[in-house]
Amino acid sequence: MRSVAIAIFPGVQALDVAGPVDVFAEANAFVSADAGYEITLLGASRDALRASNGMQMLADRTFDEPAEAFHTALVAGGPVLPAGEAEPRLNRWLIEVASRCERYGSICTGAFALGHAGLLDGRKVTTHWQDAPRLASRFPQAQVELDRIYIRDGALVTSAGVTAGIDLSLALVAEDHGPAIALAVAKRLVVFAQRRGGQSQFSPYLSVPADETSPVAKVQAHVMEHIRERFSVAQLAAVAGMSARNFARVFVQLAHVTPHEFVERARVDTARNLLESTDKVLKAVAYESGFATADRMRIVFSRRLSVTPTEYRASFLNIPNKPDTLNLP
Numbered sequence: 001m002r003s004v005a006i007a008i009f010p011g012v013q014a015l016d017v018a019g020p021v022d023v024f025a026e027a028n029a030f031v032s033a034d035a036g037y038e039i040t041l042l043g044a045s046r047d048a049l050r051a052s053n054g055m056q057m058l059a060d061r062t063f064d065e066p067a068e069a070f071h072t073a074l075v076a077g078g079p080v081l082p083a084g085e086a087e088p089r090l091n092r093w094l095i096e097v098a099s100r101c102e103r104y105g106s107i108c109t110g111a112f113a114l115g116h117a118g119l120l121d122g123r124k125v126t127t128h129w130q131d132a133p134r135l136a137s138r139f140p141q142a143q144v145e146l147d148r149i150y151i152r153d154g155a156l157v158t159s160a161g162v163t164a165g166i167d168l169s170l171a172l173v174a175e176d177h178g179p180a181i182a183l184a185v186a187k188r189l190v191v192f193a194q195r196r197g198g199q200s201q202f203s204p205y206l207s208v209p210a211d212e213t214s215p216v217a218k219v220q221a222h223v224m225e226h227i228r229e230r231f232s233v234a235q236l237a238a239v240a241g242m243s244a245r246n247f248a249r250v251f252v253q254l255a256h257v258t259p260h261e262f263v264e265r266a267r268v269d270t271a272r273n274l275l276e277s278t279d280k281v282l283k284a285v286a287y288e289s290g291f292a293t294a295d296r297m298r299i300v301f302s303r304r305l306s307v308t309p310t311e312y313r314a315s316f317l318n319i320p321n322k323p324d325t326l327n328l329p
Helices: 014-027 088-098 110-116 132-138 164-177 179-189 215-225 233-240 244-255 259-277 282-288 294-305 309-316
Strands: 002-007 037-043 072-075 103-106 150-153 156-159
Touching: 002 014, 002 088, 014 037, 014 164, 014 179, 072 088, 072 110, 088 103, 088 110, 103 110, 110 132, 110 156, 150 164, 156 164, 164 179, 215 233, 215 244, 215 259, 233 244, 233 259, 244 259, 259 282, 259 294, 259 309, 282 294, 282 309, 294 309
Parallel strands: 002 037, 002 072, 072 103, 103 156
Antiparallel strands: 150 156
């Protein structure tokens, strides 16, 4: 049996725990009894704790009990973890278990716990897109990759947010038992065996300045209202009532991206909304979002989201009152 330990704590994200547990448990139906997974939840105590959604969980063992040589050790994430400091007992347990197991890692913001234990230094890691910049700032020696669903760097495995723990666990099952078993588990759970693209396709893409009355906000609103048009820095500077040179500098300071970057992100978001909510052909989507051609839109989507517009639509299309036999381009 491969023993899997998952560390939990008050405020843990329930799906960070249940998702991986269900993947490993389902895998047991497809492998021999002596090759499956034995799952143990560990916490600061054996008392019931509440997840962030109010669900109660019970740990099988505590961090203070003698550490086993688990095959795989993971720490779940939760909305309270990024702002918190190291939990001493969890910290000690992670350091101990990481030195003795074949692989260890985190789901979602559990990466912060690994960082507090000094286990991210010099390693490629990821976490929820919303918390990735904070992880990089808090642990500057970690190589945080913002757009990955999951990463394996040696014995260390980390995943993006929430449901990405399922993706990571399926990858570990494939590593242990082959892709056919992982595919069988994915079918049982009705999930993708391997998702295309990175986290960007799930995150809000535009950045806006805090001051909505600023010239930069005025320019951003102008771009969104006239998204089909082509824009130069000089044209946008005129909207802001500034010189081109000063406008470019101020825009970067307030929006944290260049004007060109913002315009391209705005076009991507407009196209994403059209792909999700309409059955318009790709040529029409490209025109209405300012890409001019479907080929140009495909190039930008592939570069920014790691998926094509067609692949994005297949994953996110949600058209009310449309027949199931909708013929997409």
